[in-house]
Structure formats: structure tokens, C-alpha cells
Amino acid sequence: MTKKLDLMDIQGNVLRAYGRYNFPYARYVFVNIRDGARGRVWLQGITERVTTAVSWGEGPDPVQKPMHTLNIAFTYQGLKAIELPRASLIGFPMEFVMGMRPRADILGDDKRSAPEYWDPIWRDSRHRDRHKDVHAWLAINAQTLADLHSGYEELLQLVHDTAGGVQILTGHRGDDGRDNLAYQDVHVLFEDGKPTSKEHFGYTDGIGDPVFEGMPSKPERVVGRGKQMKDGNWAPLATGEFVLGHLDEAQEYPIAPSPQLLSRNGTFMVYRKLHENVGTFNRFLEDEGNRYPGGKELLAAKFVGRWRDNGAPIVSAPDATSKAAWDERFGRASPLDKDRMLSGFTYDDDMQGAKCPFSAHVRRINPRASLEFNKDAFNTPGALTNRRRVLRRGLPYGEVKDPARDDGNHGIVIMMLNASISRQFEFVQQQWINYGNDFLASNDKEIILGNHGDDDAPSRAVLQVEPNSEESPYFLKKIPRLVETRGGDYFFVPSMTALRMMGLGIVDPT
């Protein structure tokens, strides 16, 4: 039987990447809750406005798509500030209790990614003054800038009504060296006034995102986004990999605090502001591209596993000739076939990494079934990977004003949602991005995100070739740090039931 989820109970950002639904703008606001009682009254007002995952425009009494959305999530300190009972607090996983900054070593946030370089809001949180602690994340996604502003005005009014019980935190870096902004704005990148799915290095983004049981998504989207099955088909991942209170891929319920009503239909979210060193990226690509036999654009595709212009998977179009043929087929394909061409690939015919290198971004983050060298080891060939998937949300921020420089205000705010931050996001970040062992790639890091740039131990990556080929593998030497962390934290995204109980102060763990 097909699993049904209570979409009215799950927050909308868990099931939807709003950017794909024509919400090109978003604003993230962070608050400190100074007074528990007033904070709870405020939460009641917020909860009434929170956007759920309910489908828009369907059924006899359709819910209309809003002009702007609102979602909320809490840090552990925030849950304490709202006075969640102790017996519930102690049930939260350790990494969430600790928050992101103390996990910097695990995440590889060193050198220019180290917490002392983060935006002031993240540097100050949990440092000296508890009034500067980040307690809650509020996100407004909007169809137009005017909608963004009206959503923000509504939020300001609700905060204002608390008479100081809840305070908006400042300290986000923006353009022109300002570092005291009261919000983090993000938006899709526009070309000739039209929204694109590009990010600042020029790649097409936003294609891969897990599909799981109960998600109201078109059945065909499961191809390439769900889990690979033995018979070659694709099936949705288990809900419990992404939503608490449901069975996961191990047929277990994810670890969650009690009571069940507090955790069920909620999840955990990792918020990370990632600066992109655009000047360094362009120089590195240019220099290496001049040497690389396949040329600059093929090299850029090897970094990520997809071609920059249209996202063509490099396993399906491994060189310029096959790419031209792929483009030609893509141009003629129906929307459904286009989606299959973009996402429905495997690494099964590329176990040596000759097409998509082992250190490419998408291969490291979602190796699909390629880690299982004995294909009969598990019931599903990608069983190892299926427990490490993350939902991906967020948008780019800032503009590139000078493509030769790093120091502008440009990057991505990325949010990963998963049932277990340590098993899913942290594992991928630590073991697959910053180490290469699982890929038989020794200590080679993932090319785009790896914490490269150590002069004592220069970072390298091998672009493999077919085993008995006449060609030699290509070595990227001295990979510079292309992406730097600018802050973030770990959040709990409660269900609507949990938000109501928290607002009324009636969470009862007994």
C-alpha cells in the first residue's frame, strides 16, 4: 500500500524546495527568546502562519499557493529558552545538543572556514552573552520582492508584539563590508531578468534531491532520486530517513525525543552559509583547463560530475562528442524524458571513475550503488548510500561583481534535512567530502567542498581513466580552497502538532 503522510502536520520546507515552485527570493531571520512565556505566545502567532506541506490547488477545497511562506526551526538552546520540559530535552541527539560550532573539527571547518571567520551572528552565538544565542530560524520564501517584504513586515510585527520577549539577532555579512544585517537574504541568480538554476561557479544546480515514501511527488521523479533496486528500477527511500516517527531504511524508528507527539513528523536541519571563492575557482579552472587534455569545460564537469551549461551527467556524456549528442537528444526530449536524462543515471558502468571521477561533487555526496563492489551484498545495491542521503534546500546569496576576486559577498546558503545529523550530513561531510577512503581514493578530498589549501600537505585529486587505456590519469595538484564556511547551526524542525504544543506549553513527556 502506498504510504500516506499527514501533509497538514509537516512543515512545507521539509517536502518542498521552494525555489522549484517559483519562489525565487528568501529571507532567513534568527531570533533570541529572552522570555519563555512571551516566547510561547509569540510562537502561537507564528504557528498560525506556518506553511505546511499540504498540496496546493488540489481537491474539492483547494489550498491556494501562498505569495510567501513561513517556516520555523529551533536550536537546542532555543528549545530550552521556550522551556521545553527537561525530560524531552534529554532525548535529543548529542550532535544537535552541541550545535555546529563545537563540531568544527568533525566538519573540517578549519583555516578560513574556522568559526573565528564566521559572520558575527554565528561567532557570537553561545559565546559570551546568552542574549546573542541563536534560538530559532525563521524563513520567508516569496514569489516577488514585494511579497518578501510583506512577509517580513508581518514577522517584525509579531516580534514587536512581544515587547522585547523575542529579539531579532543582527550580524549577517552583506555587500560593502557590512556585517550587522538583521537577516540573510538569498535568491536565485537571474540572467537577462529571468530566473535560472545557476550558482556562482556557473553550474546548473537543484537537480538531485531524494524522493521518499509518502512524498506528494510525481511518480517518475523517483528515477535517479530514490533508491536503486536490484532489478534496475527505482523506489522511494524510506520516510524515516528524513522524517521522524516513521520507519527508516533499517526498518527502525529514528532516534527522537519523547513524547512521540513532539518528534513525529519533525526533522533535523543543518544550516550552512558557504562562501564561494569565485576568483580562485576561475583561476584554478583556467590554469588546469589549459593543461587538461579534454579542455576547460570537460574539466569543470569532472569537478562536479555534471556539465556546467545544462547539468548533463558526465557518466552519460563523458566527452565533448558524446555531450553534443546528449544535447541534441535533450533538445528533442519531452519534459519527462528530460528529467530522466538529467537524473536517471548510475555509476554501474563507471566503477573505475573514468567518466565521473571519485572526487567529483555529486559522486562523493550521493555515490548511488557504486560503493558496493559485491553487488549481491545487500537487497538494494545502494544500501550503504541509502542511509546517508540528505534533502537539500536553500539558494545562492549575493552577486559576483568581479569574477577575478574572492572577497565579494557571494555563495550559497544550504540547508540539509535528515533524520540523523550525525549519521547523514556529518558522515557525508567528514568521511566522503574530506576523506577518500571509501572511494579507494586515499585522502583525496571532494574537489568543490573539500577543506583544501594546506601548504604542508597539498590537496590533490586523480581524474581516473579506463584500466587498460593508453591515456594517463590526470592529477589535480594543489587544489585551493574553493568554498569556505561562514557559519550556521543545527536546528529541529517541529511538526505543526509539536509547534502548537510548544506554544501552549503543554509538551508532556511523562
Ligand code: HEM
Ligand atoms: C558552495 C557549495 C556548493 C556548490 C557550489 C554545490 C553545487 C552543486 C551542483 C552544481 C550540483 C549538481 C546539480 C544537482 O545534482 O542538483 C550539486 C548536487 C548536490 N549537492 Fe551540492 N553544492 C554545494 C554544497 C553542497 C553541500 C554542503 C552539500 C551537502 C553536504 C551538497 C549536497 C548536494 C547533493 C545531495 C547533490 C545531489 C547529488 C545527487 O543526488 O546526485 N552540496 N551541488
